[in-house]
Amino acid sequence: xxxxxxxxxxxxxxxxxxxxxxxxxxxxxxxxxxxxxxxxxxxxxxxxxxxxxxxxxxxxxxxxxxxxxxxxxxxxxxxxxxxxxxxxxxxxxxxxxxxxxxxxxxxxxxxxxxxxxxxxxxxxxxxxxxxxxxxxxxxxxxxxxxxxxxxxxxxxxxxxxxxxxxxxxxxxxxxxxxxxxxxxxxxxxxxxxxxxxxxxxxxxxxxxxxxxxxxxxxxxxxxxxxxxxxxxxxxxxxxxxxxxxxxxxxxxxxxxxxxxxxxxxxxxxxxxxxxxxxxxxxxxxxxxxxxxxxxxxxxxxxxxxxxxxxxxxxxxxxxxxxxxxxxxxxxxxxxxxxxxxxxxxxxxxxxxxxxxxxxxxxxxxxxxxxxxxxxxxxxxxxxxxxxxxxxxxxxxxxxxxxxxxxxxxxxxxxxxxxxxxxxxxxxxxxxxxxxxxxxxxxxxxxxxxxxxxxxxxxxxxxxxxxxxxxxxxxxxxxxxxxxxxxxxxxxxxxxxxxxxxxxxxxxxxxxxxxxxxxxxxxxxxxxxxxxxxxxxxxxxxxxxxxxxxxxxxxxxxxxxxxxxxxxxxxxxxxxxxxxxxxxxxxxxxxxxxxxxxxxxxxxxxxxxxxxxxxxxxxxxxxxxxxxxxxxxxxxxxxxxxxxxxxxxxxxxxxxxxxxxxxxxxxxxxxxxxxxxxxxxxxxxxxxxxxxxxxxxxxxxxxxxxxxxxxxxxxxxxxxxxxxxxxxxxxxxxxxxxxxxxxxxxxxxxxxxxxxxxxxxxxxxxxxxxxxxxxxxxxxxxxxxxxxxxxxxxxxxxxxxxxxxxxxxxxxxxxxxxxxxxxxxxxxxxxxxxxxxxxxxxxxxxxxxxxxxxxxxxxxxxxxxxxxxxxxx
RNA sequence: GCGGGCGUGAUGGAAUUGGUAGACAUACAGGACUUAAAAUCCUGAGGCCCUAGGCCGUGCGGGUUCGAUUCCCGCCGCCCGUACCA
Numbered sequence: 001x002x003x004x005x006x007x008x009x010x011x012x013x014x015x016x017x018x019x020x021x022x023x024x025x026x027x028x029x030x031x032x033x034x035x036x037x038x039x040x041x042x043x044x045x046x047x048x049x050x051x052x053x054x055x056x057x058x059x060x061x062x063x064x065x066x067x068x069x070x071x072x073x074x075x076x077x078x079x080x081x082x083x084x085x086x087x088x089x090x091x092x093x094x095x096x097x098x099x100x101x102x103x104x105x106x107x108x109x110x111x112x113x114x115x116x117x118x119x120x121x122x123x124x125x126x127x128x129x130x131x132x133x134x135x136x137x138x139x140x141x142x143x144x145x146x147x148x149x150x151x152x153x154x155x156x157x158x159x160x161x162x163x164x165x166x167x168x169x170x171x172x173x174x175x176x177x178x179x180x181x182x183x184x185x186x187x188x189x190x191x192x193x194x195x196x197x198x199x200x201x202x203x204x205x206x207x208x209x210x211x212x213x214x215x216x217x218x219x220x221x222x223x224x225x226x227x228x229x230x231x232x233x234x235x236x237x238x239x240x241x242x243x244x245x246x247x248x249x250x251x252x253x254x255x256x257x258x259x260x261x262x263x264x265x266x267x268x269x270x271x272x273x274x275x276x277x278x279x280x281x282x283x284x285x286x287x288x289x290x291x292x293x294x295x296x297x298x299x300x301x302x303x304x305x306x307x308x309x310x311x312x313x314x315x316x317x318x319x320x321x322x323x324x325x326x327x328x329x330x331x332x333x334x335x336x337x338x339x340x341x342x343x344x345x346x347x348x349x350x351x352x353x354x355x356x357x358x359x360x361x362x363x364x365x366x367x368x369x370x371x372x373x374x375x376x377x378x379x380x381x382x383x384x385x386x387x388x389x390x391x392x393x394x395x396x397x398x399x400x401x402x403x404x405x406x407x408x409x410x411x412x413x414x415x416x417x418x419x420x421x422x423x424x425x426x427x428x429x430x431x432x433x434x435x436x437x438x439x440x441x442x443x444x445x446x447x448x449x450x451x452x453x454x455x456x457x458x459x460x461x462x463x464x465x466x467x468x469x470x471x472x473x474x475x476x477x478x479x480x481x482x483x484x485x486x487x488x489x490x491x492x493x494x495x496x497x498x499x500x501x502x503x504x505x506x507x508x509x510x511x512x513x514x515x516x517x518x519x520x521x522x523x524x525x526x527x528x529x530x531x532x533x534x535x536x537x538x539x540x541x542x543x544x545x546x547x548x549x550x551x552x553x554x555x556x557x558x559x560x561x562x563x564x565x566x567x568x569x570x571x572x573x574x575x576x577x578x579x580x581x582x583x584x585x586x587x588x589x590x591x592x593x594x595x596x597x598x599x600x601x602x603x604x605x606x607x608x609x610x611x612x613x614x615x616x617x618x619x620x621x622x623x624x625x626x627x628x629x630x631x632x633x634x635x636x637x638x639x640x641x642x643x644x645x646x647x648x649x650x651x652x653x654x655x656x657x658x659x660x661x662x663x664x665x666x667x668x669x670x671x672x673x674x675x676x677x678x679x680x681x682x683x684x685x686x687x688x689x690x691x692x693x694x695x696x697x698x699x700x701x702x703x704x705x706x707x708x709x710x711x712x713x714x715x716x717x718x719x720x721x722x723x724x725x726x727x728x729x730x731x732x733x734x735x736x737x738x739x740x741x742x743x744x745x746x747x748x749x750x751x752x753x754x755x756x757x758x759x760x761x762x763x764x765x766x767x768x769x770x771x772x773x774x775x776x777x778x779x780x781x782x783x784x785x786x787x788x789x790x791x792x793x794x795x796x797x798x799x800x801x802x803x804x805x806x807x808x809x810x811x812x813x814x815x816x817x818x819x820x821x822x823x824x825x826x827x828x829x830x831x832x833x834x835x836x837x838x839x840x841x842x843x844x845x846x847x848x849x850x851x852x853x854x855x856x857x858x859x860x861x862x863x864x865x866x867x868x869x870x871x872x
Numbered sequence: 873g874c875g876g877g878c879g880u881g882a883u884g885g886a887a888u889u890g891g892u893a894g895a896c897a898u899a900c901a902g903g904a905c906u907u908a909a910a911a912u913c914c915u916g917a918g919g920c921c922c923u924a925g926g927c928c929g930u931g932c933g934g935g936u937u938c939g940a941u942u943c944c945c946g947c948c949g950c951c952c953g954u955a956c957c958a
Binding site for chain 2: 005041043044046063081083085086157158166167168169170171172217219220223224226295296297299300302330348349419423430432433435436437438505506507510541543544545546547548549550552580581583656657658659661662663664665667669670672673674676677679680683731732734735736738739742758769814815816817818820821822823858859860861863864866867868869870871
């Protein structure tokens with residue numbers, strides 16, 4: 001065995017330079033070969049790359065390199081999702097300008113990424129905070145305004161009354177502002193929205209065609225859009241109040257109308273607002289409702305409260321019944337009409353509410369086999385199937401029939417020239433609020449003119465640049481208090497006017513960057529020819545946390561960009577893969593402070609792992625495995641890993657073991673194991689280059705013994721690696737490669753090779769195929785070994801090899817024999833043996849004869865090429 | 873609360889998608905080489921029972937099936953999203 005160690009640090013930089021000077025990863029739009037667009041979700045420039053990035057970008061890089069070898073013109077770009085709150089937080093805490101902070105981070109992270117040897121086209125790089133980029137985003141915004149896809153309306157925000165500023169949901173902790181600790185209030189502001197609901201139906205139905213998306217993501221998007229068929233019903237008030245004579249509700253369960261025991265209004269319902277004007281108690285209740293954050297999780301887990309208005313509505317199907325009207329904190333103004341009827345027996349929230357306020361609970365859906373006389377609902381609402389009862393003319397109907405009967409009946413009732421009820425399709429999806437009262441985002445290019453109102457800025461006046469001379473000494477939006485930035489002239493009448501100071505949600509930036517990558521130099525947002533050729537992205541890779549919002553917003557943007565003539569592809573991502581997180585153990589010192597993995601040494605004794613501080617010797621407690629985070633200090637810096645072991649080790653480890661869609665635990669041992677394997681391939685390469693006389697190799701006519709076995713294994717491995725990479729099952733590809741290396745290593749012994757010329761040829765072929773297979777995953781090592789073996793050119797530019805189909809078939813196969821479903825033996829038969837032959841052989845086999853003991857089997861199940869089961 | 877997912881040896885996981893559970897790797901133990909260590913190579917191993925051999929075993933409890941890690945129902949635990957974190 002050769003002893004020279006592979007010097008990854010030296011070799012990796014050298015090969016990166018070679019790829020760079022030969023520009024082999026730069027992509028031109030004019031290339032005639034079939035295109036393949038592989039994209040990983042671009043990073044937020046938080047400061048340094050983390051292992052999660054390494055995992056994400058390695059996966060994409062394997063696909064990019066593999067597809068390049070397969071003959072595709074591959075687009076594999078990189079950029080920065082560079083606007084957002086952390087830059088402003090850094091500005092407040094460290095007195096650094098958000099722009100400087102961001103671009104410094106980008107420089108650091110770019111340098112880190114370059115060490116990984118990713119096959120990226122860096123010529124196309126941009127950051128969303130580049131004026132060039134947000135200039136084009138402002139153009140898109142104006143086009144959206146023109147098409148009615150952007151508009152203004154009121155919406156609620158989290159308001160910090162002490163800091164006098166709008167808070168993000170994550171800045172609200174237990175209902176209090178994170179900085180001031182003040183109780184957060186809901187406030188209404190006029191804000192900009194994108195009309196994503198215009199596309200609700202298309203966004204929903206096209207999910208069916210996203211066959212290369214994970215089912216779970218498709219399901220989540222369907223549920224998010226939340227299409228439901230229901231009935232909008234007008235309930236008449238028993239007496240007119242403030243000019244209101246009725247309240248309209250939306251329900252998906254009109255079949256349960258006879259189980260209604262109350263009506264519920266949102267705290268923001270127009271009637272609630274009217275009533276609160278001269279009802280101090282109600283006004284106080286509404287204010288109480290507003291002392292909550294705006295996030296759904298918070299609203300829905302909060303205890304349910306109601307306020308009895310004392311008003312009544314008349315039951316639409318039985319005028320002798322009157323229902324009380326409550327204002328309740330769990331009814332959202334955003335969904336339906338902001339009013340509901342409560343049927344406690346068949347809705348859990350309504351039931352909780354009814355129990356709290358002592359309202360009646362009348363079941364109207366009878367489960368199958370239940371007794372109508374005794375069926376009651378206690379603490380759990382019945383939401384299942386059944387037959388309608390306690391419901392007059394609906395009794396005995398199925399749920400669906402009753403829904404239809406109620407709809408038909410109320411449609412026919414005319415009040416004030418309008419039917420009392422309308423069948424309606426409702427979506428849970430709401431329009432996308434994009435206004436942010438922050439500095440570090442894309443300015444919304446609109447002007448507020450005292451005479452003309454809200455007017456779009458002229459395109460020729462774009463870009464509306466962010467001013468640099470700002471500070472974060474005071475709370476609130478620096479754009480608001482900038483001495484001059486707001487001042488402008490009205491694009492319509494030319495008089496003095498003010499700029500909009502809201503900036504755009506950073507999700508806007510990431511909703512079209514994939515389109516911009518196809519022609520980042522273009523003066524328009526897109527080069528239509530380029531974008532239509534490159535899109536959709538063939539393989540998009542990123543975290544599951546983006547399953548809904550980012551992906552849905554991007555799908556909306558593609559549609560909106562189609563409507564405004566910027567492209568014609570409406571589904572941006574044809575293939576989607578969601579990778580898991582990288583997690584790590586946590587460590588705590590004696591005083592309970594978090595300690596980073598770099599500060600400690602872990603040892604194992606008698607199966608018990610313990611840790612001590614490297615410098616102080618202090619005992620360290622090993623804690624649970626958690627998502628890597630700065631606050632818990634359980635992060636691993638990829639640059640440290642690359643300096644210690646090299647980029648290929650980091651890449652290989654991130655692909656090994658864990659299925660890519662699942663979380664992976666970063667362990668030092670795992671990294672060392674990956675590194676040992678890299679050294680093993682290098683030693684194997686040195687051995688082979690020493691033992692083989694490459695000039696004397698000749699393809700043998702026939703193969704037998706170990707040479708045949710190795711060649712079969714090599715080609716089978718090639719076929720498997722190919723199919724697993726196609727499925728992004730990298731961990732399985734890795735396991736196959738381990739096995740192949742074990743086999744090559746045992747064949748590549750000097751004494752064996754000296755005796756067997758055909759084995760020499762097979763080993764040479766196996767090594768070449770091995771390196772080609774490894775190249776997408778460990779590209780630097782593959783180059784180094786390729787050149788060590790004296791092969792021509794760069795591995796990175798070789799074509800993907802084709803497996804020899806003659807090597808993939810077996811003459812004989814071994815079938816497991818089961819008796820009563822348990823494995824009791826094996827049977828070797830010809831691969832093409834038919835059922836009868838197998839059955840006869842099985843019945844004559846030793847374990848079966850023994851188990852049957854002269855009796856006849858009850859049943860024999862033969863699954864060709866799989867298994868035989870004898871039932872006794 | 874709601875929506876989605878995951879759970880297999882000491883550990884990461886594999887299992888041709890209903891057909892031999894534990895491939896491959898990590899950690900561990902023993903051996904070889906070495907003055908020694910590292911590296912490397914070889915060997916062992918799911919648990920239990922005294923062996924032949926057998927029993928148990930894929931979070932827990934049920935079900936469907938000749939056969940279930942895989943499908944169905946109900947629990948438990950953890951994770952993601954929940955519209956202003958990105």
